[in-house]
Amino acid sequence: MKRILCFILSFRTVLIAVLASTLVHAQALGSATISGQVSNAATKSYLQGALVEIVGTALSTTTDREGRFELAGVPAGATTLSVSYSGLDAKQVPVAVAAGRRSTQDVELTSAIYKMEKFTVAGEREGTALAETLQRLAPNVKNVVSSDTFGNIADGNIGDMLQHVVGITADYNGPDVRQISIRGVGSALSSVTMDGSQVASAQSAGTGRQFEFETASLGNIESIEVTKAPTPDMDGASIGGSVNLVTKSPFDRKEGRVFTYTIGLAAQPTYSGPVDATWKQPIRGFGPSMNFNYSDVIGEKRNIGISLTATVHSQPAGGALINSSYERRNDEGPAFANSISRYIVNGATRSRVATGAKFIYKYSENTQISLNNILNFFHENNDTRYHTLNSQVITSAAVPNLIATVDSAGKRTGGGFVKPGYTNTLTQIFANSVEPVTPAAEYYTSKWTGLGGTANLNVASNDKSGRTYVFAPSVRHKFPGMLIDYGLSYSNSATYYDVQHENDKYKARPTAAAFLEIPNLGFAIDRSQGALVPVVRQTEGPDWQNFKNYSRLRIDQNDQRGFDKVYAAKFDLRKDIATKIPFYLKTGFTAQRQTRHLWTNPHRYFYTGPDGLLNTADDSVGIEAFSASANDYTWDEKEYYLNRGGVPPWVDPYKVAAHRRDNPTKWKEDVSLTSGRLTSDQQIQETIGAAYLMGNVRITRQLSLLTGLRVENTKVSGNGPLNFLTADERARRAAWVGPVTDAEVIRRNLAQYGSRATNQGDYRFLLPGVHTKYQWTSNLLTRLSWSTGVGRPPFGSIIPNTSVNDAGQTLTVTNPNLRPQYGRNWDFTSEYYFNPQGMISFGAFHKKITDYIQSDSSQFVPDGANNGYDGQYAGYRITTSRNSGYAQIRGLEFNYQQQLTYLPGWAKGLSLYGNATKLWTKGNNSAFVTGPGSSAGGTLAGFLDFTGNIGVGFRGYGLDLRLQAVYRGEYLISNSATPALVTWQLPKTSWTWKSRYAFTKTVSGFFDVENFTETLLDNRYAAFRDRPNSWRTFHSKVVFGLSGRL
Secondary structure (H helix, E strand, O other): HHHHHHHHHHHHHHHHHHHEEEEEEEHHHHOEEEEEEEOOOOOOOOOOOOOOEEEOOEEEOOOOOEEEEEEEEEEEEEEEEEEEOOOOOEEEEEEOOOOOOOOEEEEEOOOOHHOOOHHHHHHHHHHHHHHHHHHHOOOEEEEEEEEEEEEOOOOOOHHHHHHHHHHHEEEEEEEEEEEEEEEEHHHHEEEEEEEEEEEOOHHOOOOOOOOOOHHHOOEEEEEEEOOOOOOOOOOOOOOOOOEEEEEHHHHHHHHOOOEEEEEEEOOOOOOOOOOOEEEEEEEEEEEEEEEEEEEEEEEOOOOEEEEEEEEEEEEOOOEEEEEEEEEEOOOOOOOOOOOEEEEEEEEEEEEEEEEEEEOOOOOOOOEEEEEEEEEEEEEEEEEEHHHHEEOOOOOOOOOOEEEEEEOOOOEEEOOOOOOOOOOOOOEEEEOOOOOOOOOOOOOOOOOOOOOEEEEEEEEEEEEEEEEEEEEEEEEEEEEEEEEEEEEEEEEEEEEEEEEEOOOOOOOOOOEEEEEEEEEEEEEEEEEOOOOOOEEEEEEEOOOOOHHHHHHEEEEEEEEEEEEEEEEEEEEEEEEOOOOOOOOEEEEEEEEEEEEEEEEEEEEEEEEOOOOOOOOOOOOOOOOHHHHOOOOOOOOHHHHHHOOOOOOOEEOHHHOOOOHHHOOOEEEEEEHHHHHHHOOOHHHHEEEEEEEEEEEEOOOOOOOEEEEEEEEEEEEEEEEEEEEOHHHHHHHHHOOOOOOOOOOHHHHHHHHHHEEEEEEEEEEEEEEEEEEEEEEEEOOOEEEEEHHHHHHHOOOOHHHHOOEEEOOEEEEEEEEOOOEEEEEEEEEEEEEEEOOOOEEEEEEEEEEEEEEOOEEEEEEEEOOOOOOOOOOOOOOOOOEEEEEOOEEEEEEEEEEEEEOOOOOHHHHHHHEEEEEEEEEEEEEEEEEOOOOOOOOOOOOOOOOOEEEEEEEEEEEOOOEEEEEEEEEOOOOOEEOOOOOOHHEEEEEEEEEEEEEEEOOOOOOEEEEEEEOOOOOOEEEEEEEOOEEEEEEOOOEEEEEEEEEEEO
16 A cells, blocks of 8 residues: 555656646747636626637646636637637637746636526526536536526425436435435435535444435535546545535625525415424424525635535425235235234424535635535434334234134134134234233333234334534645645434433424333225225224323333544645646555544333332323323314324323423333343544645647546554353353342343443555547537445444344354455446537446345354354344445446527426436345245345436526426335235326426515425235235425525
């Protein structure tokens, strides 16, 4: 590694010296230099990516982000400067230059469409033109989109916008996009950066590497770059691709002071849940949706830029969900339903507050110092309620046959508990005639036998909050033919799940996940009136609508934390060489350290009744005081449950939590869970050092070649719980006489899990890449790329941890020796750019991922004292992760977008866009294995093989109207060796309407409706389509208000 770095740095030094002498020699021959800025005459914005050429010569360049250009080696005398930009009219400007002198020539471009009052457009047109220009100029395969390419994004969720980009699919968490997948590759194998630096993500207090867009905001983003064929100067963790968020700059416009605003309300018409904070819902059911942007250039020399952004968005959200499970019948035909869970998301108001402050100081014409600060906050108050009816799922020694025997009257006489004669639409479950008795010693761990019908009543509520902070100073030096960038970045993200609200991060009343049960019920599930939302009727046992009949009240209060920090430093140097064959060289390095810390503080309490003793006659005395109001039904309860078996008598989680806090003697804690605080405490540190060298040569005016090499070295150290019993501890437990006291349970947990296990590892890899681009005409180009990338193992797979399941005789063990997955990618695209604006492209790609990480359960713990577990767990099955085999993904992409300005009259305001992605996959690892007769056929779970987007818009007469659709094809949800357990998601199309009307040049009104067709978020089936096993509503989002600029 040291030799490679020394070679790169030495080579760079030699190159700089040679190129500097070449530049001096060229200037000595009597040539001149022309510099200037290119801007939009109508909007006063500087144009990045404008093509500037000297007519009659091979000299050309493109403008930087501030519209600046510089052309050296211009022949002295009269010459003509040609400037062109997507969507604007090209312009030629005569310039006279003297030998050895520098001339300045600023250029303003415009378009005829700006002069047509009926079709005057604002920033959307310019943003789309910039995105197309940057995509067109890129040496590799990438998609660039402006933050307003697809119109206003209702809640500022970046992932919501990205799902419209070709090749990208969104992974939802309820109604919000949490993560994205690129070309069928999961979000854990793609990177997300901001201005080129990784952004921390606490990953919902999880151990993965996925970036979650919940805590990010579109408010301070100018454009987004989706790179599908990474170049050597980019982060290597990009098997799927990379997403770079480019923040706004105050020097993007000629005008100094600019203030824009959006003030509106967000609503879900069907929402009727609780209001937990006035600022979230100033009007019941309506949350604020506001965005403010301010930028200015100040100072005597106009060399200090300020950009401030603020976003507040609160979206009331609710919904319904039903899960069902069926008989494990592997072929078609009637299958009884043995359980059903009916959920209500009673309150999940999701709020996002984002702020940004960017300062740029131009120390000189050549040096610019920037400081970027971003602080985002996210909060969600969850209130999920569900009522579960279940019976025995599989046969057992006690009940070898699940089907009951009945007499002539239809009453059960023996056998199982499923009434014979069931169909795909009707199942009846008998009650068990004997009520089980729970021994006091097993109260915490045992459940009702569940042989007959059982009802479980659950309400889970918590406050989830998160924040992300970014601090990034950077410096840029720009000299003739040379660009130097370097900077630091610090990113800090945290996720908090507050339940007990002790030492909380979001102040609120305590809550809990509450559980109640009724044993020995009979019930029927009738789908004759609707397969997705069945009618559920009670047929036997205590009335489940009577709250007093429930017992075994339990609450869980599990506070959870996740912290992620990223420290990084970067240096990049680019040198342009103006010769007969123009080329540039670029080199640099990156140093990064990421830390992740996770822990959970679990608590479980059982209600004892007045006597304070568990498992006595008064355990349910006074339980009715915890019942929630039965009169204030939500829209979903009325629509889906009230007339389909009734709404259950929900428990109030706030009443229960408050009672436990105020009456601790009436609750008994299960102290065995104290081990959770020890076993959940996980920490890891990852340090990455990288260096690269690459060059881009323009072989002819049509053909360019970029190639280079990146070297990355990774060191990992982690520590986690050590699950270990010493010989003395085993002897002490064996000698214990009598019941195990709470104090002894706590001591045992500390003895077994109190020590820490540590591990360390390091690996390095080379990431070469070759990218070619051929410009057939000024509008038509093709690209061919070969690139490489890696996917580092999830943190949870390498942090030391061992989980023991004595009942199942299994060990789940992490593997600190996992290697990263390695990807080799081929990409081909052909792109045609319309005049004045728009494009159509076709692409094909092939990815091969080796060292694929898969689950492995093929090993068993051997006998003997030296079995790796101090003689314990002999014969237990070991489940771990390992590198094995490969996976391949092939795909085709189509993308089209165009403003139809060539049409006559009003029709010139029309625009169209559409894209589609088709994927194929195969592999030779366990993730592709299916059972005989399985409908999965070797498909990878979660792999979405066909997606598409379409949209039509109209801009003119003050209107901006858009109709958009997102299509997702059918795909495999979960795989199994048992065909009956294979589950699929049905295809779906969701439609969105966006509208805006300009009252004046500075004030507009908008009205947007997302998913106005109420397309289900989930619609899944098990094995066959007549066995729906999960569906979830996705109610429309409505956002309306005013926007403008001052």
